[in-house]
Amino acid sequence: MELKELYQEIILDHGKNPRNKGKCTGYSHDAQAHNPLCGDKVHVYLKLDNEKKVMDISFEGEGCAISLASASILTDILKGKDLSFTKKVSEDFLSMVKNKTKITLNSLTEDQITTITSLSGVQAFPMRVKCATMVWHTFLSALGKKNN
Amino acid sequence: MELKELYQEIILDHGKNPRNKGKCTGYSHDAQAHNPLCGDKVHVYLKLDNEKKVMDISFEGEGCAISLASASILTDILKGKDLSFTKKVSEDFLSMVKNKTKITLNSLTEDQITTITSLSGVQAFPMRVKCATMVWHTFLSALGKKNN
């Protein structure tokens, strides 16, 4: 049953108790997005170190379990990582969801890979793909949006 | 074959050699109309005597055999007639074409009834009804349009 793969324990947990919610203090970059068809919203805040490393990351937003879980997982996994690495993870994530490829970055722990892969259930639900991907696109766009 | 009933000798004759074409001299009333779908045009000129009698009548126009024949027949039959009578003929004509009623006015000669009835063939050609009726509507409208 595909529904169970969509709403895995990990997702439900992240959906109900999203990590890194709020505005992280001293953020240097941010971006927001929303899905006009369903009303989902997300705002990503980043504190970048010399444009090299994600020192801190957080998000605000409302939406379905999938979109909240995806935001929570993203922030959890990318916090403290090098920029180039976060970009690679984001691309791999988007490719996983759209093209059903696997995540195999060796700088992620097995746990982290399991977590991020839990979102691959949306593949079977085309109308829900955007719920999972929106925050990742928003993160990538935040990288380019310096906050003055 | 209905086509033969549509294009009777009388119609072809009136269509090819329409009577009363041109502007009659000293006309007192006129009206025009056209069919934007096919480009047919007609302009009716009347010389009324004290608003009581059609002293003279003529038309200008271009169009198909049916519309020219109808204009020719109209002018031929209504010339010299009392206004009230011409209105009655017009109503009877329109009713003949639309509701398949018969023309039975006893002030018309048998010849005239045959002539006017020759136009009843359009009943079987709904898209051509307007070709036959336009000039009659235009005549009725001319009655109310005094030329200053």
Place this chain on the structure above:
Amino acid sequence: MDIKNLKSEFPIFKQKINGKPLVYLDSANSSQKPKAVIDRLSNFYETEFSNVGRSVHTLAVKATNRFEATRDLLKKYFNAQHREEIIFTKGATESINLVASSFGEKYIKEGDEILITELEHHSNYVPWHFLRKNKGAVIKFAPVNKDGEVEIDEIKNLISNKTKIIAITHISNVTGAVMPIKKIVDMAKEKNIPVLVDGTQGAPHMHIDMQDLGCDFYVVSCHKMYGPNGLGVLYAKKKWLDDLPPYQGGGGMIDDVKKDNITFADAPTKFEAGTMQTAEVVAFSEAINFIEKLGIKNIAAHENEILEYAFEKLKKNNSINIIGSPKNRGSVLCFTIKGIHPHDIATILDDDGVAIRAGHHCCQILHDKLGIAATARASIGVYNTKEDIDILCKAIDNCKKVFQI
């Protein structure tokens, strides 16, 4: 036909969804089509198709007659006073855009007011917004009350001597509130203000009598009324037909075309530019026949029974919050479940074959006012049964299971 058991008339219900029978509760979005309508559509294309009104050959004559006969049928069905008051459009959205554009071009100037409500679908707001943006008009929103209705006094209070038109929904596609159109029209008439009614959710579910309602404009989407896609009706009272300028320009709607000027045909043709949806119009006559065979009053009674049944069952469920409690509710039931986002509800229900809609249903203003981003909506069509509602309720229980609450 048995009104309690109409699924066999609608081929879609032969479908299994995820191995389960389809429980279609998304009719406010678009209704399914009876076999008679689908067959008429293909039959028309197969044996009678031609363009309308332009050629004189046999097929064109037939097509034109059928097309215009549908106009006559609709005149009668909606009790319009004149056949030319029935204008065919692409849908309710185009109908409202047509009125906003044509009426606005002639009557709306800077500072003029357009009065709508917080209940309106985006299609009864955005076209007016264009007049705000391009002409400096002002849009006033009559507020929705806690029951999800707009009170007539609230509308009255907002009327000023600058109010040029009132545009208002017949039935809210979110709270289900049935608006007292006749009273609103009477009130507006006293002040000489024309009224446009967005009847998109009204016409499929209730008896509509244009002369009785008295409104100036009434818009309908045929695809929500068991008819084909891509077709709408605009009812416009005779007095506006000559008065308003045309909307789109093209073939058919002209009278005389010269290099320096153009004059236009009379209504309805004036408002029907270009090749029309001949086959769809003809097929829509079968949707009207279908409705008339059942009787629109019987349809309303049947749908209300199902709606009432659903309302009572959902009300008993503590974790469910039903949106709005209007005195008169028509055909829609929006709700939320504590702890589960409407999007997730819709996905989980779908797994049980239950089709509902989640989102703001093109009513963002209303959702902002309610303070929620999205709701789940079950909407009723003539084919729904109490069993459908039982399955809906079970599927809702399943949502809680999946979410472990």
Place this chain on the structure above:
Amino acid sequence: MDIKNLKSEFPIFKQKINGKPLVYLDSANSSQKPKAVIDRLSNFYETEFSNVGRSVHTLAVKATNRFEATRDLLKKYFNAQHREEIIFTKGATESINLVASSFGEKYIKEGDEILITELEHHSNYVPWHFLRKNKGAVIKFAPVNKDGEVEIDEIKNLISNKTKIIAITHISNVTGAVMPIKKIVDMAKEKNIPVLVDGTQGAPHMHIDMQDLGCDFYVVSCHKMYGPNGLGVLYAKKKWLDDLPPYQGGGGMIDDVKKDNITFADAPTKFEAGTMQTAEVVAFSEAINFIEKLGIKNIAAHENEILEYAFEKLKKNNSINIIGSPKNRGSVLCFTIKGIHPHDIATILDDDGVAIRAGHHCCQILHDKLGIAATARASIGVYNTKEDIDILCKAIDNCKKVFQI
């Protein structure tokens, strides 16, 4: 499928007209539909119907996928650079109205010039006339020459530094002239003037490559291209998509809706307000498949062969006057017969089962120039055969018999 013998693919040809086989020579008005298209339409309504893009249930997902897949198919078929350059409309007429309205709103001011030709169909004149009326724009007409063509130099001569857009037909629906679009676009590009091509008669009959043509806008009516009624395509080059304001307002085309402002979605959604013609779009993909199976170049070759055959036969008839003698003729043949009005011709031909069109074909400017009120038009579709032309010619002889000339 044998391109010389396609009637069996089109159910309409099972019809008898006045007891005779249907000879359909009115395809420039609207084409007949292959069985595959009709079947897809009813099949979609029967098994897959739902509204697009708004719900997340299984039917809605399927419908949305099929709908968007058709956009991809058209992107490929027309070799557009981006999928969002393909916008679905109600028809060619709406497509042109959309551009005239949106482009006009932003770029046309009093005294600005719009350059069209004397060949244009009313739908490529009336929408521009609205800008003349409401904004004080000036419309210039490039003259048609004695062959029924518009020479590129005539267009060039009319360009001034006030020319804001050139709107021009691809193939004249009266003289059949095929315009050298690519050259015109190249010339216009040098002067930085956008070009709209009315491809209503072009797209059904020739290979259209948007990137090769280079035009800014290209409009298509699906019902003339073996597809269903009520659907059109507007190709708009990417650079215009963000730039131009939306046309109609309603559901789906919005981004954010607040009481004091509204922002809009990205193209193509921005230009697709309200419920779309889902079933018709999906069925149109079968029309494209049909065309691709035959190959548009083979279709063009076949149609040209029939056209050439008709031209040669009619030319030999002394009482027939063929309208226009363009270097390149596409799919239509207008003519008159001395002493018989085109309307009468059409009625008499119909008696022999031959369907043609008589009138000004929505080209009053051109007919005024030609000095005739109406012409008879035979137009060719992929299903026509040389035998059809033989029957046409015999029927024309019958006209003379009926009229005793």
